[in-house]
Amino acid sequence: PQSQAFQPLVLLAYPLSLLRAAAVVAALRVLFALVFGFLWMRRQGLGEAAALAGSLAFGLGGFLLLWLGWPIASSAALLPLVLYGTARCDDPGGRRDALLLALGTLALLLGGHPETILYALGVALAFLAGRIFQRSRGMRWQLARRAGLAMTVAGMLAAPALVPFLEYLPKTMRAARMGEPHPRSSGGLAKTYLPVAAPNAYGNSRFIHYWGATNSNEDAGGFVGTATLLAALLAVGARRRFPQEQIALGLLAVCLLLALFPGVSHRLLLPVAFCLSYLGACTLERFRLGEVRRTPLLIVAVALGLVIAWGYVAHPDPADPRTLAVFRFGWLRWQFRFLAAAALLLAITASWRRPGRSLAVAGVAAVILAELLLLHRPANPPMPRRLALPLNGPLQFLRGRLIRDPLGGPGFRMAAFGRDFPPNLAEIGRASCRERV
Secondary structure (H helix, E strand, C coil): CCCCCCCHHHHCCCCCCHHHHHHHHHHHHHHHHHHHHHHHHHHCCCCHHHHHHHHHHHHCCHHHHHCCCCCHHHHHHHHHHHHHHHHHHHCCCCHHHHHHHHHHHHHHHCCCCHHHHHHHHHHHHHHHHHHHHHCCHHHHHHHHHHHHHHHHHHHHHHHHHHHHHHHHHHHCHHHHHCCCCCCCCCCHHHHHHHHHHCCCCCECHHHCCECCCCCHHHHHHHCCCHHHHHHHHHHCCCCCCCCCHHHHHHHHHHHHHHCCCCCCCHHHHHHHHHHHHHHHHHHHHHHHCCCCCHHHHHHHHHHHHHHHHHHHHCCCCCCCCCCCHHHHHHHHHHHHHHHHHHHHHHHHHHHCCHHHHHHHHHHHHHHHHHHHHHHHCCCCCCCCHHHCCCCCHHHHHHHCCCEECCCCCCCEECCCCCCCCCCCCCCCCHHHHHHHC
16 A cells, blocks of 8 residues: 555545455455456447456456455556546547546556556557547547547646656666566566466465466466457457457557567566457357357367466476476366366357357356456465464564654654565564564
Protein backbone atom coordinates (compact mmCIF):
# COMPACT_ATOMS: atom_id res chain seq x y z
CA PRO A 1 0.00 0.00 0.00
CA GLN A 2 2.88 2.42 0.53
CA SER A 3 3.45 2.57 -3.24
CA GLN A 4 -0.22 3.09 -4.15
CA ALA A 5 -1.64 5.35 -1.45
CA PHE A 6 -4.20 6.90 -3.84
CA GLN A 7 -5.10 3.69 -5.68
CA PRO A 8 -8.93 3.52 -5.76
CA LEU A 9 -8.97 -0.19 -4.93
CA VAL A 10 -6.89 0.54 -1.83
CA LEU A 11 -9.01 3.56 -0.92
CA LEU A 12 -12.11 1.36 -0.89
CA ALA A 13 -10.50 -0.74 1.85
CA TYR A 14 -9.35 2.18 4.05
CA PRO A 15 -12.23 1.86 6.56
CA LEU A 16 -11.12 -1.69 7.40
CA SER A 17 -8.28 -2.88 9.58
CA LEU A 18 -4.92 -3.39 7.87
CA LEU A 19 -5.14 -7.17 7.78
CA ARG A 20 -8.69 -7.26 6.44
CA ALA A 21 -7.96 -4.43 3.99
CA ALA A 22 -5.22 -6.45 2.27
CA ALA A 23 -7.66 -9.31 1.65
CA VAL A 24 -10.38 -6.96 0.42
CA VAL A 25 -8.00 -5.27 -2.05
CA ALA A 26 -6.97 -8.68 -3.37
CA ALA A 27 -10.63 -9.67 -3.81
CA LEU A 28 -11.42 -6.40 -5.58
CA ARG A 29 -8.58 -6.98 -8.03
CA VAL A 30 -9.96 -10.37 -9.02
CA LEU A 31 -13.52 -9.01 -9.16
CA PHE A 32 -12.60 -6.08 -11.40
CA ALA A 33 -10.66 -8.31 -13.82
CA LEU A 34 -13.51 -10.81 -14.07
CA VAL A 35 -16.40 -8.34 -14.39
CA PHE A 36 -14.85 -5.84 -16.78
CA GLY A 37 -13.07 -8.56 -18.75
CA PHE A 38 -16.46 -10.17 -19.38
CA LEU A 39 -18.10 -6.84 -20.26
CA TRP A 40 -15.32 -5.87 -22.68
CA MET A 41 -15.39 -9.21 -24.49
CA ARG A 42 -19.16 -8.95 -24.84
CA ARG A 43 -18.62 -5.51 -26.39
CA GLN A 44 -16.27 -7.18 -28.86
CA GLY A 45 -19.15 -9.25 -30.15
CA LEU A 46 -18.49 -12.53 -28.32
CA GLY A 47 -21.26 -14.64 -26.84
CA GLU A 48 -21.80 -15.02 -23.13
CA ALA A 49 -20.13 -18.43 -22.81
CA ALA A 50 -17.01 -17.40 -24.75
CA ALA A 51 -16.74 -14.08 -22.91
CA LEU A 52 -17.08 -15.91 -19.60
CA ALA A 53 -14.27 -18.30 -20.56
CA GLY A 54 -11.99 -15.45 -21.61
CA SER A 55 -12.63 -13.42 -18.46
CA LEU A 56 -12.02 -16.46 -16.24
CA ALA A 57 -8.76 -17.19 -18.06
CA PHE A 58 -7.41 -13.69 -17.50
CA GLY A 59 -8.97 -12.94 -14.11
CA LEU A 60 -7.80 -16.23 -12.59
CA GLY A 61 -4.67 -16.58 -14.74
CA GLY A 62 -1.08 -16.65 -13.67
CA PHE A 63 -0.23 -12.97 -13.90
CA LEU A 64 -3.01 -11.69 -11.66
CA LEU A 65 -3.18 -14.58 -9.20
CA LEU A 66 0.57 -15.04 -8.70
CA TRP A 67 1.08 -11.29 -8.14
CA LEU A 68 -2.15 -10.79 -6.21
CA GLY A 69 -0.51 -9.27 -3.13
CA TRP A 70 1.72 -6.84 -5.07
CA PRO A 71 0.91 -3.53 -6.80
CA ILE A 72 1.69 -5.30 -10.07
CA ALA A 73 -1.71 -6.99 -9.86
CA SER A 74 -3.51 -3.63 -9.96
CA SER A 75 -2.31 -3.06 -13.53
CA ALA A 76 -3.71 -6.43 -14.62
CA ALA A 77 -6.98 -5.93 -12.73
CA LEU A 78 -7.64 -2.46 -14.18
CA LEU A 79 -6.64 -3.15 -17.80
CA PRO A 80 -10.09 -4.59 -18.70
CA LEU A 81 -11.76 -1.53 -17.16
CA VAL A 82 -9.75 0.83 -19.37
CA LEU A 83 -10.49 -1.29 -22.45
CA TYR A 84 -14.18 -1.31 -21.59
CA GLY A 85 -14.05 2.46 -21.23
CA THR A 86 -12.51 2.86 -24.69
CA ALA A 87 -15.17 0.57 -26.17
CA ARG A 88 -17.96 2.63 -24.62
CA CYS A 89 -16.35 5.86 -25.81
CA ASP A 90 -16.72 4.42 -29.29
CA ASP A 91 -20.31 3.26 -28.82
CA PRO A 92 -22.50 4.85 -27.50
CA GLY A 93 -19.93 7.59 -26.87
CA GLY A 94 -21.75 9.66 -24.25
CA ARG A 95 -20.36 11.83 -21.48
CA ARG A 96 -20.67 9.11 -18.87
CA ASP A 97 -18.65 6.81 -21.16
CA ALA A 98 -15.82 9.36 -21.34
CA LEU A 99 -16.05 9.71 -17.55
CA LEU A 100 -15.73 5.94 -17.17
CA LEU A 101 -12.60 5.92 -19.34
CA ALA A 102 -11.12 8.83 -17.38
CA LEU A 103 -11.75 7.10 -14.03
CA GLY A 104 -10.38 3.80 -15.32
CA THR A 105 -7.24 5.43 -16.68
CA LEU A 106 -6.77 7.38 -13.45
CA ALA A 107 -7.04 4.19 -11.42
CA LEU A 108 -4.50 2.48 -13.68
CA LEU A 109 -2.03 5.39 -13.47
CA LEU A 110 -2.19 5.25 -9.67
CA GLY A 111 -1.47 1.52 -9.64
CA GLY A 112 1.97 1.90 -8.06
CA HIS A 113 4.05 -0.17 -10.51
CA PRO A 114 5.30 1.92 -13.45
CA GLU A 115 6.49 -0.93 -15.67
CA THR A 116 3.21 -2.81 -15.82
CA ILE A 117 1.27 0.47 -15.98
CA LEU A 118 3.12 1.22 -19.23
CA TYR A 119 2.39 -2.25 -20.59
CA ALA A 120 -1.31 -1.97 -19.75
CA LEU A 121 -1.51 1.51 -21.26
CA GLY A 122 0.23 0.25 -24.38
CA VAL A 123 -2.34 -2.52 -24.79
CA ALA A 124 -5.22 -0.09 -24.23
CA LEU A 125 -3.81 2.44 -26.72
CA ALA A 126 -3.26 -0.27 -29.33
CA PHE A 127 -6.88 -1.39 -29.12
CA LEU A 128 -8.05 2.23 -29.09
CA ALA A 129 -5.99 2.98 -32.21
CA GLY A 130 -7.57 -0.04 -33.88
CA ARG A 131 -11.04 1.33 -33.14
CA ILE A 132 -10.08 4.77 -34.45
CA PHE A 133 -8.78 3.47 -37.79
CA GLN A 134 -11.86 1.31 -38.29
CA ARG A 135 -14.09 4.37 -38.31
CA SER A 136 -14.77 6.76 -41.17
CA ARG A 137 -12.71 9.94 -41.29
CA GLY A 138 -15.27 12.09 -39.55
CA MET A 139 -15.91 9.51 -36.81
CA ARG A 140 -12.19 8.98 -36.30
CA TRP A 141 -11.65 12.50 -35.06
CA GLN A 142 -14.62 12.34 -32.72
CA LEU A 143 -13.48 9.11 -31.08
CA ALA A 144 -9.83 10.26 -30.85
CA ARG A 145 -10.87 13.57 -29.31
CA ARG A 146 -13.31 12.01 -26.83
CA ALA A 147 -10.99 9.24 -25.65
CA GLY A 148 -7.82 11.36 -25.80
CA LEU A 149 -9.39 14.11 -23.69
CA ALA A 150 -10.60 11.60 -21.10
CA MET A 151 -7.17 9.98 -20.78
CA THR A 152 -5.43 13.38 -20.70
CA VAL A 153 -7.66 14.53 -17.84
CA ALA A 154 -6.82 11.31 -16.00
CA GLY A 155 -3.11 11.96 -16.50
CA MET A 156 -3.44 15.50 -15.16
CA LEU A 157 -5.33 14.29 -12.08
CA ALA A 158 -2.66 11.65 -11.42
CA ALA A 159 0.24 14.08 -11.97
CA PRO A 160 0.57 15.24 -8.30
CA ALA A 161 1.24 11.62 -7.33
CA LEU A 162 3.14 10.56 -10.45
CA VAL A 163 5.61 13.44 -10.86
CA PRO A 164 7.35 13.07 -7.44
CA PHE A 165 7.19 9.31 -7.92
CA LEU A 166 8.93 9.48 -11.30
CA GLU A 167 11.52 11.91 -9.94
CA TYR A 168 12.38 9.59 -7.08
CA LEU A 169 12.34 6.37 -9.11
CA PRO A 170 15.85 6.71 -10.67
CA LYS A 171 17.32 7.09 -7.16
CA THR A 172 16.05 3.76 -5.84
CA MET A 173 18.06 0.59 -5.31
CA ARG A 174 15.93 -1.20 -7.89
CA ALA A 175 16.86 1.36 -10.54
CA ALA A 176 20.52 0.84 -9.70
CA ARG A 177 20.13 -2.91 -10.19
CA MET A 178 18.20 -2.71 -13.45
CA GLY A 179 21.33 -3.16 -15.56
CA GLU A 180 22.58 -6.15 -13.58
CA PRO A 181 21.85 -9.51 -15.27
CA HIS A 182 19.98 -12.03 -13.18
CA PRO A 183 22.21 -15.01 -12.30
CA ARG A 184 19.69 -17.39 -13.92
CA SER A 185 18.13 -15.10 -16.51
CA SER A 186 19.55 -16.95 -19.54
CA GLY A 187 18.22 -20.22 -20.85
CA GLY A 188 16.96 -19.79 -24.38
CA LEU A 189 13.58 -20.56 -25.86
CA ALA A 190 12.57 -23.31 -23.44
CA LYS A 191 12.97 -21.30 -20.24
CA THR A 192 11.29 -18.31 -21.85
CA TYR A 193 8.23 -19.94 -23.38
CA LEU A 194 7.72 -23.33 -21.70
CA PRO A 195 6.17 -22.00 -18.43
CA VAL A 196 3.40 -20.39 -20.53
CA ALA A 197 2.28 -23.92 -21.49
CA ALA A 198 3.57 -25.97 -18.54
CA PRO A 199 3.83 -23.66 -15.50
CA ASN A 200 5.38 -26.25 -13.16
CA ALA A 201 7.85 -27.81 -15.61
CA TYR A 202 10.79 -26.21 -13.78
CA GLY A 203 9.49 -26.81 -10.29
CA ASN A 204 7.79 -24.16 -8.21
CA SER A 205 9.11 -21.36 -6.02
CA ARG A 206 6.31 -21.93 -3.50
CA PHE A 207 7.89 -25.31 -2.80
CA ILE A 208 11.40 -23.77 -2.61
CA HIS A 209 12.87 -25.67 -5.55
CA TYR A 210 12.82 -23.90 -8.89
CA TRP A 211 15.39 -24.23 -11.67
CA GLY A 212 13.86 -22.00 -14.31
CA ALA A 213 15.02 -18.57 -15.50
CA THR A 214 13.98 -16.49 -12.46
CA ASN A 215 11.10 -17.69 -10.27
CA SER A 216 7.68 -19.21 -10.84
CA ASN A 217 5.89 -15.87 -10.33
CA GLU A 218 7.93 -14.22 -13.06
CA ASP A 219 8.03 -17.12 -15.50
CA ALA A 220 4.51 -18.58 -15.19
CA GLY A 221 2.65 -15.26 -15.35
CA GLY A 222 1.59 -16.01 -18.92
CA PHE A 223 -0.23 -19.26 -18.11
CA VAL A 224 -3.99 -18.83 -18.49
CA GLY A 225 -5.07 -22.46 -18.61
CA THR A 226 -4.40 -25.43 -20.88
CA ALA A 227 -7.82 -25.14 -22.55
CA THR A 228 -7.27 -21.42 -23.19
CA LEU A 229 -3.88 -22.08 -24.76
CA LEU A 230 -5.40 -24.79 -26.98
CA ALA A 231 -8.07 -22.37 -28.18
CA ALA A 232 -5.57 -19.53 -28.65
CA LEU A 233 -3.34 -21.71 -30.84
CA LEU A 234 -6.33 -22.53 -33.04
CA ALA A 235 -6.91 -18.79 -33.49
CA VAL A 236 -3.69 -18.47 -35.51
CA GLY A 237 -5.18 -20.19 -38.54
CA ALA A 238 -8.73 -18.87 -38.29
CA ARG A 239 -10.39 -17.70 -41.50
CA ARG A 240 -12.81 -15.18 -39.99
CA ARG A 241 -11.68 -12.68 -37.39
CA PHE A 242 -13.61 -11.02 -34.62
CA PRO A 243 -13.21 -7.28 -33.93
CA GLN A 244 -9.59 -6.42 -33.10
CA GLU A 245 -8.50 -10.05 -32.97
CA GLN A 246 -5.64 -9.24 -35.33
CA ILE A 247 -4.43 -6.58 -32.88
CA ALA A 248 -4.27 -9.23 -30.16
CA LEU A 249 -2.30 -11.53 -32.48
CA GLY A 250 0.13 -8.74 -33.34
CA LEU A 251 0.64 -7.74 -29.70
CA LEU A 252 1.19 -11.35 -28.73
CA ALA A 253 3.81 -11.87 -31.44
CA VAL A 254 5.66 -8.66 -30.51
CA CYS A 255 5.71 -9.49 -26.79
CA LEU A 256 6.92 -13.05 -27.37
CA LEU A 257 9.75 -11.76 -29.56
CA LEU A 258 10.75 -9.08 -27.07
CA ALA A 259 10.83 -11.67 -24.28
CA LEU A 260 13.83 -13.31 -25.96
CA PHE A 261 16.05 -10.24 -25.59
CA PRO A 262 18.37 -10.16 -22.56
CA GLY A 263 17.29 -7.81 -19.81
CA VAL A 264 13.61 -7.72 -20.85
CA SER A 265 11.42 -8.16 -17.79
CA HIS A 266 9.03 -11.08 -17.57
CA ARG A 267 6.32 -8.62 -16.50
CA LEU A 268 5.80 -8.37 -20.26
CA LEU A 269 3.73 -11.51 -19.72
CA LEU A 270 0.85 -9.21 -18.71
CA PRO A 271 -0.08 -8.42 -22.34
CA VAL A 272 0.76 -12.02 -23.28
CA ALA A 273 -1.76 -13.37 -20.77
CA PHE A 274 -4.41 -10.89 -21.85
CA CYS A 275 -3.97 -11.58 -25.58
CA LEU A 276 -4.04 -15.34 -25.05
CA SER A 277 -7.27 -15.01 -23.07
CA TYR A 278 -8.94 -12.92 -25.76
CA LEU A 279 -7.72 -15.12 -28.62
CA GLY A 280 -8.95 -18.20 -26.78
CA ALA A 281 -12.35 -16.58 -26.26
CA CYS A 282 -12.57 -15.74 -29.98
CA THR A 283 -11.87 -19.35 -30.91
CA LEU A 284 -14.50 -20.60 -28.48
CA GLU A 285 -17.03 -18.26 -30.09
CA ARG A 286 -16.13 -19.72 -33.49
CA PHE A 287 -16.79 -23.19 -32.05
CA ARG A 288 -20.17 -21.97 -30.82
CA LEU A 289 -20.96 -20.74 -34.31
CA GLY A 290 -19.86 -24.05 -35.86
CA GLU A 291 -16.91 -22.61 -37.81
CA VAL A 292 -14.10 -24.89 -36.54
CA ARG A 293 -13.60 -28.49 -37.68
CA ARG A 294 -12.31 -31.47 -35.76
CA THR A 295 -9.13 -32.06 -37.78
CA PRO A 296 -7.25 -28.85 -36.81
CA LEU A 297 -8.48 -29.30 -33.23
CA LEU A 298 -7.01 -32.81 -33.09
CA ILE A 299 -3.69 -31.71 -34.62
CA VAL A 300 -3.24 -28.76 -32.25
CA ALA A 301 -4.34 -30.77 -29.21
CA VAL A 302 -1.81 -33.54 -29.94
CA ALA A 303 0.96 -31.00 -30.59
CA LEU A 304 0.20 -29.13 -27.36
CA GLY A 305 0.10 -32.40 -25.44
CA LEU A 306 3.54 -33.34 -26.76
CA VAL A 307 4.97 -29.95 -25.73
CA ILE A 308 3.52 -30.29 -22.22
CA ALA A 309 4.85 -33.84 -21.87
CA TRP A 310 8.29 -32.78 -23.10
CA GLY A 311 8.28 -29.90 -20.63
CA TYR A 312 7.68 -32.07 -17.59
CA VAL A 313 9.65 -35.16 -18.62
CA ALA A 314 12.74 -33.53 -20.15
CA HIS A 315 13.38 -30.83 -17.52
CA PRO A 316 14.17 -32.37 -14.13
CA ASP A 317 16.22 -30.52 -11.53
CA PRO A 318 19.84 -30.56 -12.83
CA ALA A 319 21.16 -31.04 -9.29
CA ASP A 320 18.79 -33.88 -8.33
CA PRO A 321 16.25 -35.29 -10.83
CA ARG A 322 14.10 -36.57 -7.95
CA THR A 323 13.45 -33.08 -6.59
CA LEU A 324 9.72 -32.32 -6.87
CA ALA A 325 9.35 -35.24 -9.29
CA VAL A 326 6.03 -36.31 -7.76
CA PHE A 327 4.76 -32.74 -7.97
CA ARG A 328 5.81 -32.24 -11.60
CA PHE A 329 4.45 -35.55 -12.90
CA GLY A 330 1.29 -35.02 -10.91
CA TRP A 331 0.77 -31.73 -12.74
CA LEU A 332 1.56 -33.43 -16.04
CA ARG A 333 -1.36 -35.80 -15.43
CA TRP A 334 -3.64 -32.94 -14.38
CA GLN A 335 -2.87 -30.89 -17.48
CA PHE A 336 -3.49 -33.93 -19.69
CA ARG A 337 -6.89 -34.34 -18.04
CA PHE A 338 -7.84 -30.73 -18.64
CA LEU A 339 -6.51 -30.83 -22.20
CA ALA A 340 -8.48 -34.00 -22.95
CA ALA A 341 -11.66 -32.60 -21.37
CA ALA A 342 -11.44 -29.35 -23.36
CA ALA A 343 -10.64 -31.14 -26.63
CA LEU A 344 -13.52 -33.59 -26.12
CA LEU A 345 -16.02 -30.80 -25.38
CA LEU A 346 -14.92 -28.86 -28.44
CA ALA A 347 -14.90 -31.95 -30.69
CA ILE A 348 -18.50 -32.88 -29.97
CA THR A 349 -19.73 -29.38 -30.87
CA ALA A 350 -19.42 -30.30 -34.57
CA SER A 351 -22.42 -32.63 -34.27
CA TRP A 352 -24.55 -30.39 -32.05
CA ARG A 353 -26.87 -27.57 -32.86
CA ARG A 354 -26.25 -24.07 -31.56
CA PRO A 355 -27.85 -24.49 -28.08
CA GLY A 356 -25.73 -27.58 -27.52
CA ARG A 357 -22.60 -25.82 -28.78
CA SER A 358 -23.17 -22.98 -26.32
CA LEU A 359 -23.43 -25.54 -23.53
CA ALA A 360 -20.16 -27.16 -24.63
CA VAL A 361 -18.35 -23.80 -24.64
CA ALA A 362 -19.71 -23.16 -21.15
CA GLY A 363 -18.23 -26.53 -20.22
CA VAL A 364 -14.83 -25.38 -21.48
CA ALA A 365 -15.19 -22.30 -19.27
CA ALA A 366 -15.79 -24.65 -16.33
CA VAL A 367 -12.62 -26.57 -17.27
CA ILE A 368 -10.63 -23.31 -17.31
CA LEU A 369 -12.08 -22.36 -13.93
CA ALA A 370 -11.27 -25.73 -12.36
CA GLU A 371 -7.68 -25.84 -13.60
CA LEU A 372 -6.76 -22.29 -12.60
CA LEU A 373 -8.33 -22.64 -9.16
CA LEU A 374 -6.51 -25.94 -8.61
CA LEU A 375 -3.22 -24.38 -9.70
CA HIS A 376 -3.46 -21.04 -7.91
CA ARG A 377 -5.48 -21.83 -4.81
CA PRO A 378 -2.26 -22.38 -2.78
CA ALA A 379 -0.42 -19.53 -4.52
CA ASN A 380 -1.30 -17.01 -1.78
CA PRO A 381 -2.14 -19.14 1.28
CA PRO A 382 -3.29 -17.13 4.33
CA MET A 383 -0.90 -17.17 7.24
CA PRO A 384 -2.06 -17.42 10.88
CA ARG A 385 -3.10 -14.10 12.39
CA ARG A 386 -0.49 -14.49 15.14
CA LEU A 387 2.26 -14.16 12.49
CA ALA A 388 0.83 -11.06 10.82
CA LEU A 389 2.40 -8.48 13.17
CA PRO A 390 5.08 -10.45 15.02
CA LEU A 391 7.14 -9.07 17.87
CA ASN A 392 10.01 -11.53 17.98
CA GLY A 393 13.45 -11.39 19.56
CA PRO A 394 15.21 -9.40 16.83
CA LEU A 395 12.45 -6.78 16.73
CA GLN A 396 12.50 -6.44 20.51
CA PHE A 397 16.27 -6.02 20.29
CA LEU A 398 15.82 -3.18 17.80
CA ARG A 399 13.05 -1.57 19.81
CA GLY A 400 15.27 -1.40 22.90
CA ARG A 401 17.98 0.45 20.99
CA LEU A 402 16.02 2.96 18.96
CA ILE A 403 16.79 6.66 19.14
CA ARG A 404 14.03 8.99 20.29
CA ASP A 405 12.43 11.00 17.51
CA PRO A 406 14.64 14.12 17.00
CA LEU A 407 11.60 16.06 15.73
CA GLY A 408 9.93 15.78 19.10
CA GLY A 409 7.20 13.38 18.00
CA PRO A 410 5.88 10.60 20.21
CA GLY A 411 7.67 7.27 20.29
CA PHE A 412 10.81 6.32 18.41
CA ARG A 413 12.02 6.30 14.84
CA MET A 414 14.09 3.75 12.91
CA ALA A 415 15.63 3.88 9.46
CA ALA A 416 17.15 0.95 7.58
CA PHE A 417 19.94 1.19 5.02
CA GLY A 418 20.73 -0.97 2.03
CA ARG A 419 19.43 -4.52 2.20
CA ASP A 420 19.31 -4.75 5.98
CA PHE A 421 15.56 -4.44 6.47
CA PRO A 422 13.66 -4.79 3.14
CA PRO A 423 10.25 -3.10 3.47
CA ASN A 424 8.39 -5.77 1.50
CA LEU A 425 9.59 -8.66 3.63
CA ALA A 426 6.63 -10.16 5.46
CA GLU A 427 8.68 -11.88 8.15
CA ILE A 428 12.38 -12.04 9.02
CA GLY A 429 14.17 -15.08 10.35
CA ARG A 430 15.71 -14.70 13.79
CA ALA A 431 19.18 -15.85 12.75
CA SER A 432 19.50 -13.67 9.68
CA CYS A 433 18.09 -10.63 11.47
CA ARG A 434 20.49 -11.02 14.40
CA GLU A 435 23.41 -11.33 12.00
CA ARG A 436 22.40 -8.11 10.27
CA VAL A 437 21.91 -6.24 13.55
